[in-house]
Structures are given as structure tokens and as C-alpha cells.
Amino acid sequence: MDGYNEEVHCPFCESDDVTLMSxxxxxxxxxxxxxxxxxxxxxxIKWTEHSQGEEEVSKVxxxxxxxxxxxxxxxxxxxAQVLAVCGYNVILFDVKEEIVSSSITGIHRRxxxxxxxxxxxxxxxxxxxxxxxxxxxxxxxxxxxxVIEAAPEKIEIKKEIFMELDKHCIEEAILATNTSSFSxxxxxSITKRPEKVAGLHFFNPVPLMPLVEVIKGERTSGNTxxxxxELGREIGKIPVSCSDTPGFIVNRIARPFYNEALxxxxxxxxxxxxxxxxxKKAGGFKxxxxxxxxxxxxxxxFSTTVSVHExxxxxxxxxxxxxxxxxxxxxxxxxxxxxxxxxxxx
Ligand SMILES: NC(=O)c1ccc[n+]([C@@H]2O[C@H](COP(=O)([O-])OP(=O)(O)OC[C@H]3O[C@@H](n4cnc5c(N)ncnc54)[C@H](O)[C@@H]3O)[C@@H](O)[C@H]2O)c1
Numbered sequence: 040m041d042g043y044n045e046e047v048h049c050p051f052c053e054s055d056d057v058t059l060m061s062x063x064x065x066x067x068x069x070x071x072x073x074x075x076x077x078x079x080x081x082x083x084i085k086w087t088e089h090s091q092g093e094e095e096v097s098k099v100x101x102x103x104x105x106x107x108x109x110x111x112x113x114x115x116x117x118x119a120q121v122l123a124v125c126g127y128n129v130i131l132f133d134v135k136e137e138i139v140s141s142s143i144t145g146i147h148r149r150x151x152x153x154x155x156x157x158x159x160x161x162x163x164x165x166x167x168x169x170x171x172x173x174x175x176x177x178x179x180x181x182x183x184x185x186v187i188e189a190a191p192e193k194i195e196i197k198k199e200i201f202m203e204l205d206k207h208c209i210e211e212a213i214l215a216t217n218t219s220s221f222s223x224x225x226x227x228s229i230t231k232r233p234e235k236v237a238g239l240h241f242f243n244p245v246p247l248m249p250l251v252e253v254i255k256g257e258r259t260s261g262n263t264x265x266x267x268x269e270l271g272r273e274i275g276k277i278p279v280s281c282s283d284t285p286g287f288i289v290n291r292i293a294r295p296f297y298n299e300a301l302x303x304x305x306x307x308x309x310x311x312x313x314x315x316x317x318x319k320k321a322g323g324f325k326x327x328x329x330x331x332x333x334x335x336x337x338x339x340x341f342s343t344t345v346s347v348h349e350x351x352x353x354x355x356x357x358x359x360x361x362x363x364x365x366x367x368x369x370x371x372x373x374x375x376x377x378x379x380x381x382x383x384x385x
Contacts, residue, residue: 047059047070047072047083049072049074049076049079049081050081051074051077051079051081052074054075054076054077056074056076057075058072058073058075059071059072060072060080060162060165060166070082070083071166079128080126080169080170082126104126104127104184105127105128105129105182105183105184106128106129106130106183106184106185106186106187107129107131107132107183107185107186107187107204107208108129108131108132108186108187108188108189109132109180109186109188109189109190109200110133110188110189110190110191111131111132111133111138111139111142111143111173112133112142112189112191112336112375113243113335113336113339113375114189114217114241114245115131115133115142115187115189115190115217116146117241117243117244117245117246118189118217118241119131119146120146120149120150120167120245120246121245121246121274121275123146123167123170123171124150124159124163124167125273125275126170127170128170128172129170129171129172130172130174130179130180130183131143131171131172131173132173132175132176132177132179132180133175135175136173136175139173139174140173142173143171143173146168147168149246150164150167150168151164177200177203177204177207178207180204180207180208180212181207181208181209182209183208183209183212184211184212184213185212185213185266185270186204186208186213186214186215187215187217187239188200188214188215188216188217188218189217191338192219192220192221192338192342192346193342194225194226194346197216197221198226198229201214201226201227201229201230201236202229202230205229205230205231205232210232211235212235213235213236213237213266213267214230214232214235214236215236215237215239215267216236216237216238216239217238217239217240218238218240219240219339219342219343219346220285220286220287220342220343220346220347220350221346222283222285222350223236223237223238223254223255223256223259224256224257224258224283226256227256227258227259233256233258234258234259234260234262234263235259235260235263236256236258236259236263237253237254237256237259237263237264237267238252238253238255238281238283238287239251239252239253239254239267239270239271240252240253240254240287241276242289243334244334249275249276249277250276250279250289251276251277251278251279252278252279252280252281252287253267253268253279253280253281254280254281254282254283255280255281255282255283256283257283264280268280284350285346285347285351286343286346286347286350290347291347294343294344294356294357295356296328297328297331297332297340297360297363298344298358298360300314300318300327300328301328301360301362301363302360304329304362305360305362311327311329311380311381312329314328314329315327315328315329315330329379329380329381332373332379332380333373333374333379333380333383334374335373336372336373336374336375337363337367337372337373337379337380338367338372340363341359341364341366341367344357344359344360344363345359366379366380
């Protein structure tokens with residue numbers, strides 16, 4: 040750290056109670072700090088241009104960049120993790136403190152694992168942990184540039200969240216939904232800023248899956264689409280823009296994949312294990328349809344099918360399957376509940 044230990048003040052609250060988290064680069068030295076007072080992460084860049092005889096200058100590279108994530112379950116936790124690793128101060132909401140705390144513990148565990156595998160440095164993992172702030176009030180999102188909602192796939196829940204966010208968030212904030220199947224237009228219309236509402240549909244597990252669908256509602260502006268596309272790229276994803284149709288692209292194609300597999304199992308033509316094995320061996324899929332339902336959450340998968348079916352006015356190609364509903368009614372939701380088509384109780 041020689042030569043870089045001069046006093047540093049937080050650019051947001053002026054406090055000098057800051058911790059140097061990491062230092063990297065050569066011609067351009069980047070020092071990442073964490074402010075212990077206002078809990079912001081920030082960077083200083085020092086350009087060294089001795090060849091041109093210029094003096095070193097240092098400047099603030101990052102302004103406070105807050106992003107909100109609503110719902111800290113399977114998807115919300117993954118989205119929060121990716122945003123925090125990429126430098127966002129993440130405000131993570133859930134309905135109960137114990138839920139959001141346990142989600143943060145899970146993210147910490149995954150970040151530690153990534154640093155053990157040398158996918159992140161210890162400093163990067165520690166910095167990402169410090170960027171996560173758990174909350175149980177949506178009003179805490181008031182300064183966020185972006186809020187991504189990943190609450191359960193229930194339209195009434197989503198509408199209520201968007202009404203609240205619209206009330207609390209700064210005017211320029213973009214509000215995105217991770218819905219798998221609902222109309223982004225319908226969700227946006229509940230707010231006074233439909234031009235700033237869009238879909239941002241990630242795939243599970245978020246840190247590993249490269250694709251993100253950016254969905255344009257009828258009233259979503261081009262600027263909102265551009266900003267979300269940029270955000271997608273910034274966090275290392277491949278954004279694909281889609282129009283607001285039931286199931287968008289991937290979930291629409293995926294419905295028959297799950298439904299036909301359920302029918303084959305119900306007819307006893309093949310078991311879940313056999314179907315999964317065949318799809319992996321013969322089809323080259325990483326996971327079979329039953330393993331995938333367990334990973335996604337059978338409740339989430341079922342709600343998505345119901346919604347796509349309704350969205351296409353009852354088109355029989357998308358008709359939900361009773362046996363999937365039975366799993367939901369039995370509380371056998373997949374990995375998250377310890378049992379789905381397979382057992383995870385060890
Ligand atoms: N699971 C997947 O593979 C997947 C993939 C893509 C998109 N999605 C979509 O992401 C969203 C979330 O799915 P998930 O799998 O993370 O669900 P999940 O059940 O794992 O998590 C939902 C979280 O929302 C919280 N919650 C409940 N009521 C809430 C409320 N009123 N306000 C805010 N949060 C509330 C729950 O406590 C829970 O932590 C859904 O819209 C789903 O369709 C899921």
C-alpha cells in the first residue's frame with residue numbers, strides 16, 4: 040500500500056472512517072473502500088501518466104449506486120448477490136426479518152465458496168457482503184436507481200409492491216419485475232410511471248445463468264429498455280429484449296417441456312427419474328424436467344403455467360397439470376421445502 044495511505048474521506052458523508060478493501064491495477068490504480076459510517080462502497084482511481092510528465096490525479100469513480108431487490112427467495116437472493124459483486128449497494132427486502140437475514144447468510148456462504156474456488160478474491164467477497172443491506176420496509180428503497188421485484192408469482196402481491204415502490208422511490212428510479220409470466224404492462228399500469236416499468240427476467244441460478252430477458256410493456260420507454268439492457272451487460276449477463284407476451288420467450292417454450300413430462304409420468308410410460316435421465320443422456324440437457332421443477336420451485340412453476348394458460352385465453356397447449364397442483368397442495372415444492380419430485384431431506 041506504499042504511497043497510497045493518505046487520508047481518504049467518504050465522498051458521500053465525508054467520514055474518514057473508511058476501510059481499504061482492495062487495490063489493483065498498474066497504470067490505473069483502483070482502490071476500493073468501504074465507509075463504516077454510511078455503509079457505502081466507493082472507489083478511487085489514480086491515473087499514473089508519468090510518461091507525459093503529468094501529476095497523478097485521483098478522483099471518485101463511483102457514486103453511490105443503490106439498487107433494491109424485493110423478495111429474498113431463490114431469485115431475489117441470486118440477483119442481490121450478482122448486483123453486490125458488481126459494485127451495487129443492494130437493499131434487500133423481505134416481509135420478515137428472519138427471512139431476509141437467513142437469505143443474507145446464504146449469500147455470504149455462496150460468496151465464501153466463490154472465493155475458496157478463486158472465482159472472487161477474498162477482498163471482493165468481503166466487499167460484496169458489506170454492500171448488502173437487509174430491510175423489511177419498502178420505503179428504504181427511496182434512493183435506489185433500480186428496484187428489481189422478485190416476490191412470489193401472484194399478481195396481487197406484485198401490484199401492491201409496485202404501488203408502494205411508486206410512492207416511495209425517487210422519480211428517476213426504474214422499477215423492474217422478475218415475473219415469469221405476468222403482463223409487465225398490467226404491473227406498470229398500477230404505477231404513475233409506466234414508462235419506467237419493465238420486466239427483467241433472470242434465470243435460475245442467477246449467478247450462473249447468462250441470459251436475462253428485458254421485457255417491454257406497452258408503455259415502457261426506450262430509455263428504460265436501454266438502461267436495463269446496460270444494467271444486464273454491466274452485471275455480466277446477455278440481455279435479450281422481448282415484447283410483453285405471456286411467458287415471454289423462454290417460459291413459453293418451456294411450458295410443453297414440463298407439461299408433456301408430467302403427462303408421461305402420470306400415464307406411467309416412464310418415471311420422473313427415467314425421464315430426467317433420458318433428457319440428459321439423449322437430449323443433452325443439463326437437467327431433466329423434474330429436477331428442474333424441483334430447482335425452480337414447483338409452486339413457482341405451477342403459477343407460471345396457470346398464468347401463461349390464462350394469458351393465452353385457455354389455449355390447451357398450455358393447460359396446467361393436476362399432478363403438479365397436487366405437489367403444491369402437499370407443500371412439496373422442491374429443493375426449497377426439502378421434497379418435490381425428489382427428496383432433499385438428508
Ligand atoms: N424460481 C425460478 O426458477 C424463477 C426463475 C425466473 C423467474 N422467477 C420469478 O421470480 C419471482 C420470485 O420467485 P422465487 O423462485 O425467488 O420465489 P421464492 O418463493 O423462492 O421467493 C419469494 C420471496 O418473496 C417473499 N415474499 C412473500 N410475500 C412478499 C411480499 N408481499 N413482498 C415481498 N416479498 C414477499 C418470500 O418471503 C420469499 O422470500 C417470481 O415472480 C417467479 O416467477 C422464478
